[in-house]
Protein backbone atom coordinates (compact mmCIF):
# COMPACT_ATOMS: atom_id res chain seq x y z
CA UNK A 735 0.00 0.00 0.00
CA UNK A 736 2.79 2.40 0.92
CA UNK A 737 4.26 1.98 -2.52
CA UNK A 738 1.64 4.30 -3.97
CA UNK A 739 3.41 7.17 -2.21
CA UNK A 740 6.44 6.88 -4.44
CA UNK A 741 7.11 8.32 -7.82
CA UNK A 742 6.01 6.23 -10.77
CA UNK A 743 6.82 2.58 -11.03
CA UNK A 744 9.65 1.54 -8.73
CA UNK A 745 11.69 -0.02 -11.52
CA UNK A 746 10.50 1.70 -14.67
CA UNK A 747 12.84 4.62 -15.19
CA UNK A 748 16.53 4.95 -14.60
CA UNK A 749 17.82 7.22 -11.86
CA UNK A 750 14.38 8.28 -10.83
CA UNK A 751 15.17 8.14 -7.11
CA UNK A 752 18.00 9.14 -4.83
CA UNK A 753 19.68 7.66 -1.78
CA UNK A 754 18.57 9.53 1.33
CA UNK A 755 22.01 9.13 2.91
CA UNK A 756 24.35 10.31 0.16
CA UNK A 757 21.95 11.46 -2.59
CA UNK A 758 23.41 9.02 -5.12
CA UNK A 759 20.84 8.45 -7.91
CA UNK A 760 19.10 5.06 -7.72
CA UNK A 761 17.01 3.19 -10.22
CA UNK A 762 14.62 1.75 -7.66
CA UNK A 763 13.70 1.85 -3.99
CA UNK A 764 12.78 -1.81 -3.61
CA UNK A 765 12.71 -5.02 -5.57
CA UNK A 766 9.60 -7.11 -5.60
CA UNK A 767 10.26 -10.83 -5.99
CA UNK A 768 6.69 -11.94 -5.38
CA UNK A 769 3.50 -10.70 -3.73
CA UNK A 770 4.96 -11.40 -0.29
CA UNK A 771 8.68 -10.96 -0.83
CA UNK A 772 10.03 -7.44 -1.29
CA UNK A 773 13.49 -6.19 -0.36
CA UNK A 774 14.64 -2.61 0.01
CA UNK A 775 17.41 -1.58 -2.36
CA UNK A 776 20.91 -0.80 -1.08
CA UNK A 777 22.82 2.21 -2.35
CA UNK A 778 25.69 1.58 -4.80
CA UNK A 779 27.77 4.29 -3.18
CA UNK A 780 27.26 4.10 0.60
CA UNK A 781 25.82 0.57 0.88
CA UNK A 782 23.03 1.78 3.16
CA UNK A 783 19.34 1.30 2.36
CA UNK A 784 18.42 3.79 -0.38
CA UNK A 785 15.26 4.95 1.40
CA UNK A 786 14.34 3.34 4.73
CA UNK A 787 11.32 5.64 5.03
CA UNK A 788 9.35 3.89 2.30
CA UNK A 789 8.20 1.22 4.71
CA UNK A 790 7.68 3.56 7.63
CA UNK A 791 4.48 5.23 8.67
CA UNK A 792 3.90 8.81 7.47
CA UNK A 793 3.77 9.96 11.11
CA UNK A 794 7.35 8.79 11.66
CA UNK A 795 8.47 10.62 8.51
CA UNK A 796 6.77 13.81 9.74
CA UNK A 797 8.47 13.47 13.16
CA UNK A 798 11.89 13.13 11.47
CA UNK A 799 11.07 16.16 9.30
CA UNK A 800 10.23 18.14 12.42
CA UNK A 801 13.49 16.98 13.99
CA UNK A 802 15.11 18.40 10.84
CA UNK A 803 16.78 15.18 9.68
CA UNK A 804 18.09 15.89 6.20
CA UNK A 805 17.42 12.24 5.24
CA UNK A 806 13.70 12.82 5.82
CA UNK A 807 13.88 15.89 3.56
CA UNK A 808 15.62 13.88 0.84
CA UNK A 809 12.88 11.26 1.14
CA UNK A 810 10.13 13.87 0.82
CA UNK A 811 11.69 15.96 -1.93
CA UNK A 812 13.36 13.31 -4.06
CA UNK A 813 11.46 10.06 -3.63
CA UNK A 814 7.85 10.89 -2.82
CA UNK A 815 5.23 11.44 -5.49
CA UNK A 816 3.04 14.21 -4.15
CA UNK A 817 -0.38 14.07 -5.73
CA UNK A 818 -1.87 17.46 -6.52
CA UNK A 819 0.83 19.52 -4.77
CA UNK A 820 -1.14 22.71 -5.41
CA UNK A 821 -3.55 21.72 -2.64
CA UNK A 822 -0.64 21.55 -0.23
CA UNK A 823 0.63 24.93 -1.40
CA UNK A 824 -2.75 26.53 -0.76
CA UNK A 825 -2.72 25.08 2.78
CA UNK A 826 0.81 26.41 3.38
CA UNK A 827 -0.17 29.80 1.95
CA UNK A 828 -3.28 30.07 4.14
CA UNK A 829 -1.26 28.98 7.17
CA UNK A 830 1.41 31.54 6.37
CA UNK A 831 -1.29 34.19 5.99
CA UNK A 832 -2.72 33.22 9.38
CA UNK A 833 0.77 33.54 10.83
CA UNK A 834 1.12 37.03 9.34
CA UNK A 835 -2.37 37.88 10.55
CA UNK A 836 -1.39 36.99 14.14
CA UNK A 837 1.63 39.28 13.89
CA UNK A 838 -0.44 42.14 12.47
CA UNK A 839 -3.21 41.69 15.02
CA UNK A 840 -0.69 41.98 17.84
CA UNK A 841 0.58 45.24 16.40
CA UNK A 842 -2.78 46.94 16.06
CA UNK A 843 -5.07 45.17 18.48
CA UNK A 844 -6.74 48.32 19.77
CA UNK A 845 -7.53 49.59 16.28
CA UNK A 846 -9.23 46.47 14.91
CA UNK A 847 -12.15 45.59 17.09
CA UNK A 848 -14.62 45.72 14.17
CA UNK A 849 -15.27 42.41 12.41
CA UNK A 850 -15.07 44.08 9.00
CA UNK A 851 -11.65 45.45 9.90
CA UNK A 852 -10.47 42.02 10.96
CA UNK A 853 -11.77 40.54 7.69
CA UNK A 854 -10.06 43.18 5.59
CA UNK A 855 -6.90 42.58 7.58
CA UNK A 856 -7.02 38.86 6.79
CA UNK A 857 -7.36 39.50 3.03
CA UNK A 858 -4.46 41.89 3.26
CA UNK A 859 -2.46 39.22 5.09
CA UNK A 860 -3.24 36.75 2.29
CA UNK A 861 -1.73 39.21 -0.20
CA UNK A 862 1.19 40.01 2.06
CA UNK A 863 1.84 36.32 2.53
CA UNK A 864 1.81 35.76 -1.26
CA UNK A 865 4.28 38.64 -1.67
CA UNK A 866 6.60 37.23 1.00
CA UNK A 867 6.52 33.68 -0.37
CA UNK A 868 7.01 34.81 -4.00
CA UNK A 869 9.95 37.00 -3.00
CA UNK A 870 11.57 34.10 -1.18
CA UNK A 871 11.08 31.75 -4.14
CA UNK A 872 12.32 34.48 -6.53
CA UNK A 873 15.73 34.63 -4.79
CA UNK A 874 16.02 30.82 -4.82
CA UNK A 875 15.24 30.88 -8.57
CA UNK A 876 17.94 33.51 -9.14
CA UNK A 877 20.39 31.25 -7.35
CA UNK A 878 19.16 28.34 -9.50
CA UNK A 879 19.95 30.42 -12.62
CA UNK A 880 23.50 30.94 -11.38
CA UNK A 881 24.06 27.35 -10.23
CA UNK A 882 22.09 25.38 -12.80
CA UNK A 883 24.87 22.81 -13.05
CA UNK A 884 24.69 22.06 -9.33
CA UNK A 885 21.13 20.76 -9.38
CA UNK A 886 19.11 18.27 -11.38
CA UNK A 887 15.84 20.16 -10.94
CA UNK A 888 13.93 22.33 -13.39
CA UNK A 889 12.69 25.78 -12.42
CA UNK A 890 9.17 24.44 -11.93
CA UNK A 891 10.44 21.78 -9.56
CA UNK A 892 12.50 24.41 -7.76
CA UNK A 893 9.35 26.45 -7.11
CA UNK A 894 7.28 23.55 -5.79
CA UNK A 895 10.10 21.99 -3.75
CA UNK A 896 11.03 25.35 -2.21
CA UNK A 897 7.36 25.88 -1.32
CA UNK A 898 7.44 22.63 0.64
CA UNK A 899 9.86 24.34 3.03
CA UNK A 900 6.88 26.32 4.31
CA UNK A 901 5.24 23.20 5.76
CA UNK A 902 6.09 24.35 9.30
CA UNK A 903 3.46 27.05 8.97
CA UNK A 904 0.69 24.52 9.51
CA UNK A 905 1.77 24.60 13.18
CA UNK A 906 -0.23 27.83 13.29
CA UNK A 907 -3.32 25.64 13.77
CA UNK A 908 -1.76 24.20 16.93
CA UNK A 909 -0.84 27.68 18.10
CA UNK A 910 -4.52 28.68 17.88
CA UNK A 911 -5.61 25.56 19.76
CA UNK A 912 -3.07 25.95 22.55
CA UNK A 913 -3.30 29.76 22.56
CA UNK A 914 0.40 30.16 21.92
CA UNK A 915 0.12 32.48 18.95
CA UNK A 916 0.48 35.70 20.94
CA UNK A 917 3.64 34.55 22.71
CA UNK A 918 6.91 35.98 21.51
CA UNK A 919 8.75 32.74 22.34
CA UNK A 920 6.39 30.80 20.03
CA UNK A 921 6.93 33.28 17.20
CA UNK A 922 10.72 33.14 17.56
CA UNK A 923 10.72 29.31 17.62
CA UNK A 924 8.48 29.27 14.50
CA UNK A 925 10.74 31.63 12.58
CA UNK A 926 13.84 29.57 13.47
CA UNK A 927 12.02 26.34 12.55
CA UNK A 928 11.01 27.71 9.14
CA UNK A 929 14.50 29.02 8.49
CA UNK A 930 16.08 25.64 9.30
CA UNK A 931 13.45 23.88 7.13
CA UNK A 932 14.34 26.12 4.19
CA UNK A 933 18.05 25.46 4.75
CA UNK A 934 17.45 21.69 4.74
CA UNK A 935 15.40 21.96 1.52
CA UNK A 936 18.15 24.07 -0.05
CA UNK A 937 20.80 21.50 0.95
CA UNK A 938 18.81 18.76 -0.78
CA UNK A 939 18.21 20.84 -3.91
CA UNK A 940 21.85 21.91 -4.21
CA UNK A 941 23.81 18.97 -2.76
CA UNK A 942 27.18 20.00 -4.22
CA UNK A 943 26.97 23.60 -3.00
CA UNK A 944 28.62 24.10 0.40
CA UNK A 945 26.38 24.29 3.47
CA UNK A 946 27.59 27.80 4.26
CA UNK A 947 26.62 29.04 0.77
CA UNK A 948 23.22 27.36 1.02
CA UNK A 949 22.66 29.00 4.41
CA UNK A 950 23.65 32.40 3.00
CA UNK A 951 21.20 31.99 0.08
CA UNK A 952 18.34 31.15 2.45
CA UNK A 953 19.20 34.09 4.72
CA UNK A 954 19.32 36.45 1.72
CA UNK A 955 15.99 35.06 0.47
CA UNK A 956 14.43 35.48 3.92
CA UNK A 957 15.76 39.06 4.24
CA UNK A 958 14.51 39.96 0.76
CA UNK A 959 11.10 38.48 1.52
CA UNK A 960 10.90 40.45 4.80
CA UNK A 961 11.86 43.69 3.05
CA UNK A 962 9.36 43.25 0.21
CA UNK A 963 6.70 42.33 2.80
CA UNK A 964 7.45 45.52 4.75
CA UNK A 965 7.36 47.62 1.56
CA UNK A 966 4.04 46.06 0.59
CA UNK A 967 2.58 46.80 4.04
CA UNK A 968 3.84 50.37 3.82
CA UNK A 969 2.33 50.84 0.34
CA UNK A 970 -1.06 49.45 1.45
CA UNK A 971 -1.07 51.59 4.59
CA UNK A 972 -0.18 54.71 2.58
CA UNK A 973 -2.90 54.13 0.02
CA UNK A 974 -5.63 53.66 2.69
CA UNK A 975 -4.62 56.48 5.03
Ligand SMILES: [Zn+2]
Nearest residue numbers: 753756777780
Ligand atom coordinates in the same frame (compact mmCIF):
# COMPACT_ATOMS: atom_id res chain seq x y z
ZN1 LIG B 1 23.92 6.26 -0.54
